Amino acid sequence: MxxxxxxxxxxxxxxxxxxxxxxxxxxxxxxxxxxxxxxxxxxxxxxxxxxxxxxxxxxxxxxxxxSERAPLAAPANGSSGLRQGVSPAELMQARLAIEPAIVDLVIGNGTVGDFDHMRLCCDRAEAATTHEEFEHWDAQFHEAIARAAHNSLVTNIFQMMNDARAQGEWGALKKKSLTPERRLAYQREHRELLNALRERDPGRARATATEHLLGIRRNLLNY
Missing domain, CATH: 1.10.10.10 (Winged helix-like DNA-binding domain superfamily/Winged helix DNA-binding domain)
Structure with missing residues (x-):
């Protein structure tokens, strides 16, 4: 590192x-x-x-x-509230249910600053020279979308999902499955999703988010 x-x-x-x-x-x-x-x-x-x-x-x-915009802290006992051992399959089920569903909130509440932050995450992911750095900015892109909903419950849910992504099983699967071609595809899909959100096109944004997540599931879990 x-x-x-x-x-x-x-x-x-x-x-x-x-x-x-x-x-x-x-x-x-x-x-x-x-x-x-x-x-x-x-x-x-x-x-x-x-x-x-x-x-x-x-x-x-x-x-x-x-900043006052910094992520909410974990509870005092040091637990994020996330049950340990969340499987990659459970995580993908949750992501497919939640991420496309918040598109309307993001389109309705997102600001120019929010979209600029998403673009920064895309830039940093594309410039990443290690798997760990790419995975960090990949996660930050999805969390930036959640933050653009400007809903504290949505933000907390996404922080929990990012905690699940940080667990060893997800990281091992992602690293094993992330070929150069797939990384380029993820980067392209992130840009497409950002453009759909910035252009306030809910149908295109939901479709792009869903296809992106289905592609990740196929690459990680083979279905």
């Missing part, structure tokens, strides 16, 4: 675990440089990406802080 990816994952982990709440001040750029042995330019790039995604905010002369 490269240091840039490790820094990004560390920050996201602190946000999602609730260790850093809204308004909390992050370590300084210098501290991140020393901890991860990377340049200040690289640190600023990672912080800038997360700021553009709405997770962080920066105040000149003061520092970097957790």
């Amino acid at each position: 490269d240091a840039t990816y490790a820094l990004r994952q560390t920050i996201l982990g602190q946000l999602q675990s609730g260790q850093w709440q809204a308004g909390a001040r992050l370590p300084t750029e210098r501290e991140f440089c020393e901890q991860f042995q990377i340049s200040r330019t690289t640190v600023r790039k990672v912080l800038g990406e997360l700021k553009s995604a709405g997770w962080l905010k920066q105040t000149v002369g003061s520092g970097t802080y957790v």
